[in-house]
Amino acid sequence: MSAVWNYFQVSPSDVKLAICNDCKASVMRGGTKTSSFNTSNLINHLRLNHSESYAAFVQQSNEKKQKGQAAAPKTRTQLTLKESTEKKQKYAKNPPRAKAINRKIIECIALDNQPFSIVQDAGFTKLVEFLEPRFAMPNRRYLTDVCLPELYSAVYSHVEKLIVDAVSISFTTDIWSSSVSQVSMLSLTAQWLDKDFVLKKAVLHSQECRGSHTAEAIASAFEGMFETWKIPKENAHVVVRDNARNMAKATAEFGVPSLPCMAHTLQLAVNGGALSQRSIADALAVGRRVVGHFKHSPLACSRFEDIQKELNMPVKKLQQDVSTRWNSTYYMMQSLVEQKRALSAYAADYELPTTLTASQWGIMEKMITLLEHFEQLTRDISAAEATAADVIPGVVSLTRLLAKTDESDKGVQTAKHALFEAVSKRFDGVQTEPLYAIATMVDARYKDRYFDPDKKEEARNMLLNVVDEMASVGNDQREDAAGASADDPGQEDQDPPPKRARTGSLQDMYQKILTENDVAKQATTGETATQVHAYLGEATILKTACPFKYWSSTQIRFPALARVARKYLTAPCTSVDSERLFSAVSHVIDEKRNRIGLHCNNAEMLIFIQKNLPLTYMDMGKN
Template identity: 65%
Template structure:
């Protein structure tokens, strides 16, 4: 064999591991030695054990004895290697970055803070929710790099920023509104003796879409005089840059101070129909001696189960034995007549269960057979009032529903029925209360115009004497709108803005209402009525 016959080639694993073996071979006599292919020098590969062999001495030999070969080796090393080593580091870097917390000014942190304060505001959550263990664990699971700020940050920084953003948006919407309707009330919190004055706005935008927003809710301290309420309204309107000419109507309660305040403030106002119904039912029904007695008995029974867990559990056991659905008796609230209605309903529904309970356990009061009949007849009598209260309390209710609802109630109360036994006096008194409380509702311009323009009602629910007045009022309003002088309640210096393509539609609509208003009778299909 030749001279190279005693020299073994480099192991395949070593060749795969390093390009330096292009310039060296393993000694045939001693595996600890590598032979330089260029100068035939012997270079130690490492210590005695084979698994500790390395190429460090080989590379040093090239660098010190053969610079050109060393540069060639470095170049081939750069071309061949580092992709695997680089990609292997990426998961480690990602894990490190994932464990690193965001800075407070990071865009992700600002977006999460914004969503948390929206959650608190929309769901009426306390600021302390950000300190709750469950909420913090949820946020840590969703985004470990997010550091939860303190509750003070959300109350002093995040909430004012959100309020400013929403306020600016609502102010822009209000600036484009021609006329705005408002609702206002003074109410007292159930958790603290604080009176609050609220102001809510509703308006139609350019696309004829109903918009609404709660503009204000402020403490109403001191005496609730008309002057103080008018002053509060003045400051609220100035804050939102709302002129009195933009006010279509303010819906309020029936309190004299509120009515006088709107008069002093110089804006049109109307009483809330729900509040008027509340007063009518209290005067006409709940104030009657026989009804008041049975309601008082019902309150004692409901209060007994509400304040005794043992009694409530026993009643539930009786309901299960009778195969009835387990339900709690409902307590009423004095300021909400329909809650008294729901209490009477719950008592009648649980009549069998209460009777079985009274056979084994003691009740604070007993409902007689005559009182049960009164309860059942009162539920039948007040059911239309409860349905009407729900309908006119919805967001879709309008002023056009008032006159038809009042006429329907009057007709219903004037008609004798088989369920009048024991409640004839209450029914007659309720009819009188409805007539007194809603006296002159057909002559109110806002209600009459809204009803006339509603295709469901038109003039069907007007008295004979009121039909002509309502039609004349409608023609007057159309003339004022056509001349650009405003509506029945308001006036503006500039004509109403209409797009050129709407002129033909506007002219046709005005001609149609003029023609209809001069007709002797106005018939509409029966199926279109409520």
């Protein structure tokens, strides 16, 4: 902008005029159109009428011109012939810039489940060409043979360094079979707590599992996977697997402790204890036929949406259940009951293959209330930081709820009793299983408050024995916890108190059991090790607080217990990590990639990168 505008301003009533700041005279800007405006008349006005302002204007203009000339070499826009020629030339494959772009492309393919053929897609190639015209797009073979192994090697090295520092590691494992190709894959995921009690997770393997899935074959595969990562068996705390006999036998033959997946056990309990009841099974069969009608008919689905809108109801689709997921059946019943009015209106105008009777509607509504506790527990144990410590409190609270009688149980008393029996049978002995009991004891949210009176002393003795054993073995390996806080962790670093759950909920039962046992604890006496006695004598932290943060700030006070916690709190209570891994595998080995012949070793590398690359970003402080 010209310096002359320091002495003028545009007329508010007519943009063709400029008002002089000194004499308030109106001066034409040089035309009637915006494109013809100039500053000549304004400069002449200053020169003829305001000599001092004109002199200041000339000085300001000269200073501005000199600054522009000094900056000109830095802002040169015209390229030399050599620069122009180089700009049109494509990068070779080896320069750092080209290698960096290749890496980002392979990261994109791995993280977003994209096929390697994306480098041939018109939209993607145009995008990359726009961002970097000099980049030559690689072909698929170069990506699979060069870029993929390079990135895999880099991520592998990072995970390997983390694994080496882990003193105690817990694992999950599962077997998955593809529906689009004759491929089965065996997973192995790991999680551990570092010296600061930060939970680390990594996918170690999702390798092809050829032949029959016998216990011997699976145990041999475990042997190979542990050797690959140079993990001693004594560093393996536990392997969480499903309830299949071949998996249980394989871990026993391999020689590492194992636990069944709690989510799988709940699945068996609900299916065997409630969903198999004749009246309930009949209601569910009718519900599945109703949902299936809308799933397979776009016309019926459109009509149903119109009815929902007429009734001022939110437009929602009915949910189909999956036989291997009991909670999907719960969600199906929920969706049906929510849309009861809309379904009744639909049945009045259009045909349905079948309809639910009043009795069946009542059964569904009561089963939703009954299974609500199971659904809450399933969500809790499937959380990323859920551990084996959550099993005993969850089972004890759930069985207490199922043992209570309530007026709302009318019509489903048999199912409720069957659920109680199934849960009690499936989880019989959890309070005496050391892997569960000790994990619960060192979780500051639970401690010994959830054990039956006749099991509490046994659990304390188990903890004392393990503390003594680990203290005698690891005295020379005592971690330096000088930087840890000695303040009472029960009063800091906790989440705000949660909103009170409704009466009769699973969360209410957790709190009720804690209150009962706090009172009982005050009257209990006995000789214990100093640390264990002091730790158990303190109040529990909030259920919503993080036990890892508790031990991070308390390890200086209870160093022997902290070593036990670092080992036993690594154990998850479900094999959810492996199941989520296979959800990703199903996207990698899909129909498109199966047709172009994606090899299993490439698929494993892609999954390994997808799951572990964010871990490298996190440790390097990247987003």
